[in-house]
Amino acid sequence: xxxxxxxxxxxxxxxxxxxxxxxxxxxxxxxxxxxxxxxxxxxxxxxxxxxxxxxxxxxxxxxxxxxxxxxxxxxxxxxxxxxxxxxxxxxxxxxxxxxxxxxxxxxxxxxxxxxxxxxxxxxxxxxxxxxxxxxxxxxxxxxxxxxxxxxxxxxxxxxxxxxxxxxxxxxxxxxxxxxxxxxxxxxxxxxxxxxxxxxxxxxxxxxxxxxxxxxxxxxxxxxxxxxxxxxxxxxxxxxxxxxxxxxxxxxxxxxxxxxxxxxxxxxxxxxxxxxxxxxxxxxxxxxxxxxxxxxxxxxxxxxxxxxxxxxxxxxxxxxxxxxxxxxxxxx
Numbered sequence: 001x002x003x004x005x006x007x008x009x010x011x012x013x014x015x016x017x018x019x020x021x022x023x024x025x026x027x028x029x030x031x032x033x034x035x036x037x038x039x040x041x042x043x044x045x046x047x048x049x050x051x052x053x054x055x056x057x058x059x060x061x062x063x064x065x066x067x068x069x070x071x072x073x074x075x076x077x078x079x080x081x082x083x084x085x086x087x088x089x090x091x092x093x094x095x096x097x098x099x100x101x102x103x104x105x106x107x108x109x110x111x112x113x114x115x116x117x118x119x120x121x122x123x124x125x126x127x128x129x130x131x132x133x134x135x136x137x138x139x140x141x142x143x144x145x146x147x148x149x150x151x152x153x154x155x156x157x158x159x160x161x162x163x164x165x166x167x168x169x170x171x172x173x174x175x176x177x178x179x180x181x182x183x184x185x186x187x188x189x190x191x192x193x194x195x196x197x198x199x200x201x202x203x204x205x206x207x208x209x210x211x212x213x214x215x216x217x218x219x220x221x222x223x224x225x226x227x228x229x230x231x232x233x234x235x236x237x238x239x240x241x242x243x244x245x246x247x248x249x250x251x252x253x254x255x256x257x258x259x260x261x262x263x264x265x266x267x268x269x270x271x272x273x274x275x276x277x278x279x280x281x282x283x284x285x286x287x288x289x290x291x292x293x294x295x296x297x298x299x300x301x302x303x304x305x306x307x308x309x310x311x312x313x314x315x316x317x318x319x320x321x322x323x324x325x326x327x328x329x330x331x
Contacts, residue, residue, distance in 0.1 A: 001188030006208040008181045009122050009158070011063045012055055012224040014079040016217070017207045019050040019065040026207075027067060029200035031075055033174040034118055034133070034154055044069050055220050066098075072113035074098060081228055083123045084283060086313055091119050093314070095153055097321055114149045120181070124159035132160045132178070158182055168195060176201070184208060284308075287316040294323035 006013050018027045024044055032040045044067035064078040076098055080087070095117030102112050126134075134155045138147040161178050163171060168179060180196060184205065187195070192205045211217045288308050295302045308316060 001190060003186050003188055004192070004205075004208055004212050005185055006211050006221060007185045007225075008204070008208055009079055009081065009120075010221060010224055010228065011079055011081065012217075012221050013208055013211055014181075015063055015065060016050050016211065017204050018077070019046060019048070020207070021046055021049050023203050023207060024067075026200045026204040027065065029173070029198075030177050031067075031077070031116075031118075033172070033177050034077075034156065035075075035116060035152075036174075041069050041073075041075075044075065052216070052220065055224065064094075068113075074102075074113060074115045075118070076115065077118040077120070079120050079122070081122045083121060083125055086283065087125065089314065090317060091117060091153060091155070093317065094321065095151055099151055112150075114152070116152045116154065118154045118156070120156045120158065122158050124157050125155060126157070129157075130160055132157055133174070165195070180204065284313050284316060287313065287320055290320055291316065291323060294320065294326075298323065298326055 008014055008017055017023060018030060024046070027046075028041050028044055031044075035041075047066040047068060048064070064076055067075045069075070076095070095115055098117065099112065099115045103109070134157075136153040136155075138150055139145065156178065158178065158181070161182060163175050163179050165179075165183075168176060171179070176196065180192075180201060184192060185208070189205060189209045193202055196202070196205065211221055288305055291308075292302050
C-alpha cells in the first residue's frame with residue numbers, strides 16, 4: 001500500500017484537518033486529550049473556520065484554530081514549525097490578547113471567559129527539559145492557589161516525542177494523537193484506520209487522504225511545504241551567519257586582549273550576541289513586511305520601513321495583531 005504522504009503538521013493540512021466545521025469531532029478529541037479538563041469539552045463552535053482563500057491569496061493565512069464551547073471558554077490552538085527568539089513571549093502575548101479582546105465598552109469583568117492557548121511545536125523549545133507537554137497556569141507560588149477560569153498556556157514539543165507503534169495499544173489519548181500528527185503521512189489509509197479505529201481519528205485520516213487526492217488541495221499543500229522549507233532555510237542561514245559573525249568578533253576580541261581567557265570569553269559572548277542580534281533583526285524585517293501586507297489588504301497607506309525604525313519586535317508584533325484583528329472582523 002502507498003503511504004498517504006501528507007504531513008498533518010503542515011500548516012495547511014493541520015488547519016484543514018482540525019479547523020473545518022465538519023471535523024469538529026477530531027478537534028474536540030484533540031483538545032480534550034491535551035487539556036484533560038474535569039468537565040470534558042462536548043461541542044465547540046469554530047470562530048475562524050478553514051478557508052482555502054486564505055491560503056490561495058498568500059497574503060494573510062490565519063493559521064491558528066479558535067473555537068468556543070457552550071460555556072463560553074475559548075480554545076486557540078496552532079501548529080508552530082519554527083522555533084525562534086521571543087516565541088514564548090509571543091505565545092503569552094496572543095493568549096492575553098484573546099483574553100482581553102472579549103471585553104467591550106460597558107462589559108463587566110465577570111463576563112470574561114477562560115482562554116486556553118495551545119501551541120504544538122515540531123521541534124524543541126526547552127532543550128533542558130526532555131518533556132513533551134508543559135501546562136502553565138496563573139498560580140501563587142507560596143500557597144498554590146490558582147486563578148481559575150482565566151488563562152492557561154500549553155506547549156507540546158514534538159521534538160521530544162518518541163512513542164513507538166507497538167506501544168499505541170496502551171498509550172494515552174494524547175500520545176495517540178501526537179503519534180498520528182507525527183507519523184500519519186508514513187502510513188496508508190487502511191493501516192491508519194486499523195491503528196486508530198476511533199471516529200475522531202478516522203475523520204482526521206479521511207481529511208489528509210482527501211488532500212492527497214484533490215488537485216487543488218494537493219497543490220496548496222505542496223506550496224506550503226515549499227514555503228516551510230524556505231522559511232527554515234532562511235532561519236538556519238541567519239543563525240549560521242550570526243554564529244560566524246560571533247566567532248569572528250570573539251577571535252578579534254581575544255587577540256586584542258592577548259589572553260586565553262579573554263579569547264574564550266570574547267568568542268562566547270560574540271557568538272551569543274551575534275546570534276541574538278541576527279535573529280532579532282531578521283524577525284523584525286519579516287514582521288515589517290507582514291504589517292505592510294496587512295495595511296495593503298485593509299486599503300490603508302502602506303508605511304515604509306523607515307517608519308518602524310526604533311520600534312521593538314514586541315511593538316511590531318502588537319501592531320501586526322491589531323491589523324490581523326481588523327482583517328478578521330472585516331471578513
